[in-house]
Amino acid sequence: MNVFSGHISDIKVSKSLSIVSVKLDEHNLLKTILLETPETASHLKKGNQITVLFKETEVIISTEENTLISIENKIKATIKNIEKGALLSKVILESSIGEIVALITSEILDELSLEKDQKVVAMIKVNEIMLSR
């Protein structure tokens, strides 16, 4: 699990859904969609400290920074290390919010010729991010 701590900077609510923005540092904001609202979950409050979680398997790696793509969360990173397995590979990314681990197929790792020290963008869809108090 990728786990980071941040502060809630914005909450948009519609009926029982919310999109919550969590500021992790100067440059990085992660948005998540929840089946919760400030009414049902009192900890959803601007300024509150919160932990964001997302699975390694949900991290998408792009080699291009300005891809037009329907993924809201993008974090600039550098490949720090790669552990290559038969089918799956673990890619450890260094970013300003800390280390992010991505799990991708070894096939796509080769296809994109990802390698150590390469600059990439890690992307995570809003529905893949969970919050924890």
Next chain:
Amino acid sequence: MIKATIHKTLRSAAGKMTLAIELDVKKGQFVTLYGPSGAGKTSTLRIIAGLLSPDKGSIMVNDSIWFDKERKINRIPQQRKIGYVFQDYALFPHMTVRKNLEFALDKKQDKAIVDELISIVELEELQDRKPETLSGGQQQRVALARALVQKPEVLLLDEPLSALDIRMRSKLQDYILKVHEKYHLTTILVSHDIGEIIKMSDVVYKLQDGGVEKVGKPMTVFASNQLSGKFQFVGEVIDITKEDVIYIVTVLIGQNVVKVVAQEQEIVNLAIGDKVIVASKAFNPVLQKIEV
């Protein structure tokens, strides 16, 4: 429904312990007492049942006083409308299932309740057998039915399922929930099994050293950091396998086995037998209708 303030100094092998507990249970609620051995769970049940007298305090059930130290009121167990089920079934060995239930009848009571209970906990086939010829789960069903013969308002269950295997447990849990609903009982269960507590209870009291450490809905009490994921279950780790650069953790949730992909960092503190919360977001699972 039940409002109790209980103070009692208990002496055990581990030394002296003071039980100081306040309970506020609403009618129809299913409440569980949870906590380590010696925290005061069974003593609390025994005090409510009238098997043990507090040093101080009072027990009010509906509008009647079961115990009040200052007013010197202490109803005997027979005057409290309770059903009590113990871990060991405590059935009369020389009596058939039916006789065990009939023996619990009040003198003036209509026998119809015995038939009704036999039917509810599905003992029809077993009613003429003696307890020793029954499995543990079957005996516990008899004990449950017997506890309900006098139509109690309060059902007290002291770890009634801890001696049973997991499949039997789950079935008995369903029977308990069924009678809890049917007879509009207010039930207090003592249990160690978090999965069981989450399945059955509206409220859990977490006891520690004779006091109440936490009260609340089971999910709130047991989930140490609350996750926003709406797809959450409590299960038990039954296997951890390394595969390629990942680990596959097999978790038993009720009677279902699920598998979760995990990273090393997530499994370092995890051992087989550990209880875990399996969580995902409501956005991820798919539904498929089962054609019957």
